Structures are given as structure tokens and as C-alpha cells.
Amino acid sequence: MQLEKIQNVSPKIPELVMQALINAIESGQIRVGEDLPSERDLAERLGIGRGSLRECLAILEFLGAIEANGNRKKVARDADFIRKAISFVRVSNQLDAREDFNEFRRVNEVAIAGLACQRATEEDLAAIGAAMKRLEEDPGEYMADVEFHAALAAASHNMMLAATMHLVNSMIADVRIRFFMLPDYIQKSQVSHRAIFEAVKARDEERAQREMNLHLDIVSEFAEKYPANSGEG
Known part of the structure; x- marks a missing residue:
């Protein structure tokens, strides 16, 4: 099986992995219903990290383009289906979508924080x-940032909210990649994540929702201060 090595780097890796998969399907290198190589082998062939690969595979699995097959993944849909899935990933790189995405997160993640306070199990809190x-x-x-928000969404025990957040994980990762080298971002983000976690652990719904709003304020703040890094400049 031959796959084109990805020459570009994040934040567009999910889209590039999908395109490499499309090319392999259309050239007959991969067939629908066939197992993909192991994560290690696939990451090496594509020339990307396993964390980035898992991010993309999670998106593809949620969309139904691939399916779990024991410890492997198999291709479940054709190239045309995956091509349509790319259109969603591209939203994360559209300059006029940043404000919409922040608004989307505020509506959904504030609700998730509140529900997690009500419904989180000990296993959820551990995750x-x-x-x-x-x-x-x-x-x-x-x-780890993506996993934090995914675990919080799972703790809401609302399948629609959890699935929706799973779908936009690539965009949350994109935010982290763009901002993590900026002055003060890491410190502010770490303190904010900790505050959300402590509020959920204390089952304090009002505080958890307030802390989530403050967390998203940080993203908006850095997007305004550093538009080149937010993709808006």
C-alpha cells in the first residue's frame, strides 16, 4: 500500500490526511472494506505524528468514513464521501468562521459544563x-486540550452534545496550535482549565458555567490581540 507523504504541517493535517486517503482509494491502493495499516505504520507512511493521525481518524470514524475493526480501522466509505467530509474540516481555516465557531462553543460548552456538574460519574471526573x-x-x-474538552462533553451524558464536540475537535486543536507559543496564553489557559475542572468536581453548576465562559473569553482575547495567529489577519 502506497500513501503520499504529507509535506505540509498543522493546522491543516486532518484535511491533508483525508486527501491522502482519497488519493489512495482512487488509485486502488486502498479498497473500501479493507483494513488500514496500524497507527504507527500509517503515521510513518504519511510523515506525521501519531497524535495528529488519531485526531483525523477520530473525525473520520465519527463521520462514518472508517470503522473500528478490532485493533485496526477499516475504510467504510468511498472517496466521494470522504471528499465531502473535508468540507467540514475546511471550516476551521476559513477566516470568516472564527467568530461563528467561538459563538458555537459558547452555546454548547457552557451547557456541557452545567450538565457535567449534574451527571458526571467518578469515571468521568477521572478522565x-x-x-x-x-x-x-x-x-x-x-x-491534551482536545481530550479535556472531549472528556467534559462525555461527562454531560448528552449524546448529541458529546458527538458534536467530538466532531469539532480538530478546530479546538487548531486554536491550541496557533496560540500556545504566545505570551501568557499557556498560563491563562492552564489556570482556566483547572478552574473548570474544580467547579465540575464540586458540582457547582453556576461556577462551572461561569468558568467556561471565562475560558472562551481567553480565546477571544488572544484572537483579537494576535489576529495573524488566529487566522484572521
Whole structure:
């Protein structure tokens, strides 16, 4: 099986992985119903990190383009279907979509924070805490940020909210990648994530929703201060 090595780097990696998969399907290198190589092998062939690969595979799996097949993934849909999926990923790079995305997050994630206070199990809290610990130990690991928000959404025990947030994980990762080298962003973000977690753990719904709003204010603040990094300049 031959796959084109990706020459570009994030924040467009999910789109590029999808395009590489489309090319392999159209050239007959991969067939619908066939297992993909292991994550390690696939990441090496594409020339990307396994974290970035998992992000893309999660999007493709949610969209139904690939399916779990034991420890492997198999291609479940044709190239045309995956091509349509790319259109969603491209939203994260459209200059006029940033404000819409922040508004979308504010509506959904504030609700998620409130529901998590009501419904989170001990296992849910452990998952959120584990992501929080990874963030604090390695601030540059953007997938830990994605995992934090995904675990929080899962703790809402609302399937629609959790699935929707899973779908936009690539855009949350994009925000982290763009901002994590900026002055004060990491510190503010870490403190904010911790405040959300502590509020949810305390089952304080009002505080959790307030802290989530403040967290999203940080994203908006840095987008305004550093438009070149937010994709708006």
C-alpha cells in the first residue's frame, strides 16, 4: 500500500490526511472494506505524528468514513464521501468562521459544563482529571486540550452534545496550535482549565458555567490581540 507523504504541517493535517486517503482509494491502493495499516505504520507512511493521525481518524470514524475493526480501522466509505467530509474540516481555516465557531462553543460548552456538574460519574471526573494532568505536565501537547474538552462533553451524558464536540475537535486543536507559543496564553489557559475542572468536581453548576465562559473569553482575547495567529489577519 502506497500513501503520499504529507509535506505540509498543522493546522491543516486532518484535511491533508483525508486527501491522502482519497488519493489512495482512487488509485486502488486502498479498497473500501479493507483494513488500514496500524497507527504507527500509517503515521510513518504519511510523515506525521501519531497524535495528529488519531485526531483525523477520530473525525473520520465519527463521520462514518472508517470503522473500528478490532485493533485496526477499516475504510467504510468511498472517496466521494470522504471528499465531502473535508468540507467540514475546511471550516476551521476559513477566516470568516472564527467568530461563528467561538459563538458555537459558547452555546454548547457552557451547557456541557452545567450538565457535567449534574451527571458526571467518578469515571468521568477521572478522565477529565487525567487530561488536566497531561495539560499541566506538557503544556505544548495540544491533544491534551482536545481530550479535556472531549472528556467534559462525555461527562454531560448528552449524546448529541458529546458527538458534536467530538466532531469539532480538530478546530479546538487548531486554536491550541496557533496560540500556545504566545505570551501568557499557556498560563491563562492552564489556570482556566483547572478552574473548570474544580467547579465540575464540586458540582457547582453556576461556577462551572461561569468558568467556561471565562475560558472562551481567553480565546477571544488572544484572537483579537494576535489576529495573524488566529487566522484572521
